[in-house]
Amino acid sequence: MQVQTHVDINSEWGIVAARQAGRKLAREIGFGSVDQARITTAISELARNIYLYANQGQIKIEEVTESGKRGMKIIASDEGPGIKDLRRVMEDGFTTSGGLGAGLPGVKRLMDEFGIESEQDEGTVITTIKWLR
Amino acid sequence: MRIPILKLHDYLLISVQVELDDQTALRFQEDVLEKIHEEGSRGVVIDLTSVEMIDSFIAKVLGDVVDMSNLMGARVVLTGIQPAVAITLIDMGIVLDEVPTALDLEQGLERLQLELEG
């Protein structure tokens, strides 16, 4: 049976809850400690972005299998302001909030697959996968 | 949640043993600076052995604690960063620039002594 959980992000506690749920699932799927840290960090970045920029949204985490490979998928979705310039937000150091601007480019490097869909005033959906090696 | 700060002679010793949510991290930042001021501390060791994840926000808070403490005249050494955490930070492209580090609390204290004498 494939496991799937979702955590609503509407406060700082949602960020903590999402990364705890993520670490638990990553451990259950069989990821080692380094990949557990990578996945948990990626979830933390995506959840904080939802909280900061869209106020609320959802993190969905699930086990995935595809042509014999197993992995973990994270879907971060919100109905916030959307992202105007998708290329720009993937640059290291780009931030509109005085952060490090390390979140999104960092998530892309921590995970194996990464995609953003965003529509201005409609929201943002970020999907990312880590494969078990 | 509050992270306890211990005083040892001129130094402050802090072992972060809780899951760092944003509020806890920010309060920790304030508490360290206030304590440095109150005690006239010359050095601070922050032990991260139990910390399982450092994301960009927590990295920024830690980096700021180091910079602000330096500004107040106290040196900060970070100790016990887990391998998985170190690897994740490098993957993220986050460099805790010029922050002295050591393997554990004991070596952290030695490192501080060197920093302060040298």
Ligand SMILES: Nc1ncnc2c1ncn2[C@@H]1O[C@H](COP(=O)(O)OP(=O)(O)OP(=O)(O)O)[C@@H](O)[C@H]1O
């Ligand atoms: N879900 C979102 N909705 C709208 N805008 C977003 C969203 N996520 C990110 N952004 C925009 O993309 C920018 C870059 O995000 P990124 O996470 O890389 O850096 P940051 O959040 O600014 O800083 P850091 O994550 O290092 O603390 C943000 O400053 C914000 O403008």
Ligand SMILES: [Mg+2]
């Ligand atoms: Mg961010």
